[in-house]
Amino acid sequence: MTSQASPTPTTLNEWLALLEQRHFKQIDMGLERVMQVKQKLDIHFDCPVIMVAGTNGKGSTCAMLESILLRAGYRVGLYMKPHFLHFNERARLSGDMASDAQLIAAFEAVEAQRGDISLTYFEFTTLAIMKLLADARQDVVILEVGLGGRLDAVNVIDADVAIVTSIDIDHTEYLGETREEIGFEKAGIFRPGKVAVCGDPLPPKSLIAHAEKIGADLWLMGRDFNYQGDKQQWAYGGRGMRRNSLAYPSLRGANQLLNASAALAALEALREVLPVGAQEVRTGLATVELPGRFQVLPGQPLVILDVAHNPHAAATLAQNLDNMGFHPYTYAVFGSMLDKDIEGVIGHLKDKIDHWCVTDLPLPRAASAQQLKDALLGAGVQPEFRRDAARSIETFTTPAAAYANALSRAGENDRIVVFGSFLTVAGVMQARRPGLH
Incomplete structure (x- = not known):
């Protein structure tokens, strides 16, 4: 279905209003249309990419990764969703929200290349933000998955490390009725030969089976990495490194050490290309901020x-x-x-x-x-x-x-x-x- 001809928007709000009413479905699962436009835009990353999926804990994990990596002096590109007050919250470059002008330029780039391919609001904005992050030449890019994993628009990118934080029942009309069905959808972001981190202490068999089938390097909570702690501090233990005397994350809540451990497992896997010191980890965790999560x-x-x-x-x-x-x-x-x-x-x-x-x-x-x-x-x-x-x-x-x-x-x-x-x-x-x- 092609869009009706209309004046080209000139402001961010005009663009968003147009995108909200343009596509005939709000959610239209599948990657074929997104992949076509991605290839036309020549979106590719010349830096490590970390992708984060999960029922809950995605935002917290992304925020911790960003905070630690910024403290280590890296230029960090981050795509998160949804936003609370301003769409710009979804795209961050080196800790700062993208400007209206940057987003408008990215929207115009997608519009110029999509031809008669109809894209949902989420697909269009995802492509635009990935184009923006790729062109900004960051040292590392963190991409939060929207819904599921396998058929989410973000999954047109091959991540160097893929994290699944938790698997539970949500979006059943798209992802399935059971944890096994949903776990398979989340595992769709894993790639052959690449690190796949699962922070859920009880991962569905379907997630493990898919990782093994495609030859991903699966890191499981409790088997490949873990944590322990007392009231004052905690420690992370991974396959080849330990991090002791860590500050508790400033994000409050019972599950934040699970999220922090998954983030540290991803950083351990990338330590050859993105080395991070102990103090950067401590400070990053102690100062991380994320609105709306307890x-x-x-x-x-x-x-x-x-x-x-x-x-x-x-x-x-x-x-x-x-x-x-x-x-x-x-x-x-x-x-x-x-x-x-x-x-x-x-x-x-x-x-x-x-x-x-x-x-x-x-x-x-x-x-x-x-x-x-x-x-x-x-x-x-x-x-x-x-x-x-x-x-x-x-x-x-x-x-x-x-x-x-x-x-x-x-x-x-x-x-x-x-x-x-x-x-x-x-x-x-x-x-x-x-x-x-």
Whole structure:
């Protein structure tokens, strides 16, 4: 399907608006169209490429790799997604977001070469950002996979090291209903003769079998690398090196040592071409930042932002909330896409939250606040209809309105956890911008 002729956009927002409505499908699995345009654009990297896939933990692992490598003095190109407030967050060069002008030039390059090949928003922007990173001549490039692995647009690139962080049930309509099916899709980023790191302590047999079948050099957590630690510090042990007396990652949460270990395994595999010293690793981990991943904001009441939108991530969020100590009441601002396992998410968190502020989201495929309320009631969450109610469920049309309500009701020793879709967290981030609470 070809696009209708339209004026060439001149601003980044105009480009994004055009791309959002151009292709007939939001998600159109397959690499053939992307590969054709990639070849026309002559996208290739003359530096090591690290690719990161997984159900959860991709963003954290990418951020740790970037932070460590920047501390070691390397020019690091990074592609991450989705963004919270600005599309530019998706492309980083040496630690800085790409400018509008850089992105527009990359979009124009893709548009000039695609001919009559129709690309989704994700495919078009992925090609543009990979073109931008390739032309910027970085020392190392880190690419985060969007959905799955095997058929994701990022997978038109051959990575020198491929990382799969975790495998759990998500995007079942595209990836399959079981961990075995999903593990096979994630393993699609592995390459023959190249290092393939799996940070999941219980990897599906399908992932191991695919790595062995194609002749990838598979590094498994617990077999080829591991970690140990106490309250003060931790240590990484790999195939041929140890890193001791490490600072805990500044990213909070129960699974961050799994993510950090997978990142260090990738760096161990690349140590001949990208040597990194002990101090750079310590400093990189201690200073890494990533919005929206169990991000605890300063002030009272305590506000936590977490893009937990599937049961695996919700279980981790529940564990992290338990580890925080006592708070009289916990308020939730929760919004979700309709295709997520909403009941599974609620199941992990219903006993951790006293007051639910559920919200609509500005996408047709989002669950409505009423649907979320019905799911909570179905899960046995019983609101109390009295002035000093200890449990409540209220519905809102926007994340900002839901957050404002939670803020107006929470005491200074309470906490507010904003979670679910990226759009939920982004809506609250927008509401909290300078000049607003």
